[in-house]
Amino acid sequence: MKTLIIALSLIVGIAACSPYRILQNEADRAANWSAYKTYSFVDTARIAPLPGTTYQAAMDELKRAVTAELTSRGYQQTPSYGTTDRPDLLVNIGAVMKEQTQTRTTNIREAPLYIGQRRYHWQSQEVPVGTYDEGTINLHIIDAKRNDLIWDVAVASVLKNGFSQQTVNDAVAKAFGKFPGRK
DSSP, X not given: OHHHHHHHXXXXXXXXXXXXXXXXXXXXXXXXXXXXXXXXXXXXXXXXXXXXXXXXXHHHHHHHHHHHHHHHTTOEEOSXXXXXXXXXXXXXXXXXXXXXXXXXXXOGGGSOOOOSOTTOOOOOOEEEEEEEEEEEXXXXXXXXXXXXXXXXXXXXXXXXXXXXXXXXXXXXXHHHTTOOSOO
């Protein structure tokens, strides 16, 4: 029995150490998820000029991962929005990669030895020690008939190799772990 408790604690501890953080997860509780059967991606080419090739590759990877998650839950993809075939859901996706600065806080042991005027004081500071890339993926699912946002989720993680296929798949899987729709 004691071994079982230790094993379960270890599994829960490992699962909690995921490098992906859910920044936002809001769902419309009034949405009737059982009524939705089809989806389509929002055509971003109509909204803004085409982004660079790296961004477009990340978007294609993100669309593949979202398609896999929604298909595994029983939703069917329809042709792009704007055709005669109207989807029940619209999926809007976005990805941002931003360079962040890693800092650490100084402590009193690092204070300089000072002998002199009494007006001297020392205070703790944030000291930059390095930089890293952080990626954020946003997913918005919209009820196409009502034109209402019914699920909004954002997932962030430190990126080691940019938006790689594995990184995108893991982040989308983490986001869909909180999906309020069909399982």
